[in-house]
Amino acid sequence: MFVSKEKRIAKDLLKHQEPSELIDKRVIYQLLYKPIEKIKAISKDQLDEIFKKYPVLSDLLKLLADFKTLLSSRQSSSLSFWIEKANTLELKEISSFITRIQGDYDSVTNAIDYSYNNGLAEGSVNKIKTIKRVMYGRNHFDMLRNKALQLEAMKKDKC
Numbered sequence: 001m002f003v004s005k006e007k008r009i010a011k012d013l014l015k016h017q018e019p020s021e022l023i024d025k026r027v028i029y030q031l032l033y034k035p036i037e038k039i040k041a042i043s044k045d046q047l048d049e050i051f052k053k054y055p056v057l058s059d060l061l062k063l064l065a066d067f068k069t070l071l072s073s074r075q076s077s078s079l080s081f082w083i084e085k086a087n088t089l090e091l092k093e094i095s096s097f098i099t100r101i102q103g104d105y106d107s108v109t110n111a112i113d114y115s116y117n118n119g120l121a122e123g124s125v126n127k128i129k130t131i132k133r134v135m136y137g138r139n140h141f142d143m144l145r146n147k148a149l150q151l152e153a154m155k156k157d158k159c
Helices: 002-015 025-030 044-053 055-073 076-087 092-103 105-113 119-134 141-158
Strands: none
Touching (some): 055 076, 076 092
């Protein structure tokens, strides 16, 4: 009964509105990661219509593209300009992101300026934590140590 009632309400609402094309929000999310040319589910004309209806989305995508360029350019001096530009959007989510960047500004500028990171160490720690979770309550530390070393040796043998 609930579903039929909802369908009836939706049908009545659609009668009083101009026809519109529905685009899945997952397609819009893809725009955050890919250029429009690589997304088959949406055309340039459809995207222009979305931008007319939601102009903040256009600004947001431009801001994201600028941030990607900033990261790849390896010039952290542009970060403060990008932050000022992002603050003009006055979006809660962007403001939260900017607050986090400003809270750890030195680390962010180092991440932009330098190509190396601690990904290898973090990967090893993550692997050990996963093994630990699987073995929880079953064995002692020695068994965890042996299992981690055995998996590492197997990995070296495959290479």
